Each structure stands twice: as C-alpha cells, then as structure tokens.
Amino acid sequence: MILRTLVMMAALAAPVSLMAQDAPESPWAGKAKLGYLATSGNTETSTLNTGFEVGYTVGKWVHEFNAAAVRASEDDVTTAEAYDAGWRSERKISDHDFLFGRLNWRKTRFGAFDTQFSQTVGYGRRLIDADKHKLNAELGAGFRQSEDQLGIKEDETIFRGGVYYKWLLSETADFRQDVTAEAGEENTYVESVTALSAKILGNLALVASYTVKHNTDVPPLTEKTDTYTALSLEYTF
Secondary structure (H helix, E strand, C coil), X not given: CHHHXXXXXXXXXXHHHHHHCCCCCCCEEXXXXXXXXXXXXXXXXEEEEEEEEEEEEECCEEEEXXXXXXXXXXXXXXXXXXXXXXXXXXXXXXXXXXXXXXXXXXXXXXXXXXXXXXXXXXXXXXXXXCCCEEEEEEEEEEEEEEEECCCCEEEEEEEEEEEEEEEECCCCEEEEEEEEEEEECCCEEEEEXXXXXXXXXXXXXXXXXXXXXXXXCCCCCCCCEEEEEEEEEEEEC
C-alpha cells in the first residue's frame, strides 16, 4: 500500500520535474528513499528502511549530508534497528584529485557496538571518470570514538580507505559498489554496499541493495557481521 501511494505521488510530481528542466541548474541535489514490507498470518513481520542524501556544490567545493534508518520486527518484537548519519566536504584540487573531510556516526541496537563516531580527513582521486564507468578512491586518517553494548568506550586513531564504483548500465539503470574501511588499533570496521537501481517513472527509481557491516573485534557472544537486504523506492531531486 505504501509503495503504491509513493508511485502515485511520483506520477503527480513528474510534470513539475519536467518544468524544472528549463530552469538554471541548481547547486542543490539530493535523493530520498523508502522501503517497507509487512506480512501477516501465522507470523507478523514488518521491515522499514528509509534515508536521504543532500548535496551542495559551489565552485571547487562539494558538501554532502546523508542519514538512514533500518528497523525490523517480528510479532511486535524488534529484531533489528540501526541508524547512520554522515557529513562529507570535498575540495577539488585538479580534474582528478581532491581533498576531503568526513564525519560518520553509526548506532546499532543489536550490533557489536552501540555507537561509533569517526572524524577523518584525507586525499582522493578519480581513477576512472568515463561516461559509463566511474571509480573514486580515498585514503585518510583521523579519530574514532566507540561504545559497545556493554558500555565500554574506546578512543583511537584510525586510518580510512574507500573505493566507490558506479556503472551506468543504460539510461535508466545503474550499478554501484562502495567499500570503506576504518582501521584502528582496537578494531577495524568494514562496510560494503552493493546496489542496483532502475528508473520506473520520471525521477522515481526502484533500488535493490545489499549492505554488509563488519567489526573485527567485538564483545563475547556478539556476531562480527551484520547484513541488510533492502528493496526501496528512491526519488531524486
């Protein structure tokens, strides 16, 4: 029902998007997504994933903010709950090179760590910048503050690396693979996001994604890896 309502809203918004094509290009860009699945009968389950990204480009600077949330329940008992938020600023220094600064905050109710907050700066390069294929890499360092589910806190220096790949399959579909790692003396955090997006109406797309979050050092009786599979509607603006 929710997905059907979103499609109807996108259809109404499509003429507005077409009118906006004649206006000057805005420095603002973004996207919002929503996915929901519910089942009933012998077992009642529900899963909700939502998020948004907003970017602002001015001169040689690019600023981006993103946030996301995932929640799942079974028979009115919460089985998964996670939140992410991040800020990134990029300063272009050549056609292929840039400097960046990042803030990343993560909270997982049932994961190894209750919260993780990192602050990093570094250097990035656009390794491939073709029409159909784009590949960026980043390398930097900074600090991270963590608190596990037992309330034990850790402050450490970290090194950050990231690889971000996008393949334009057609005018209406693309594939994305992002892999990032934060390595510290106490723990190394690795995240992989694989996503396939296909436009279905105007600025509305259907996105299937698979996310893996892994910590190398976790408290006893805690899994090192969490995975999330999602099917969402995404609206770009």
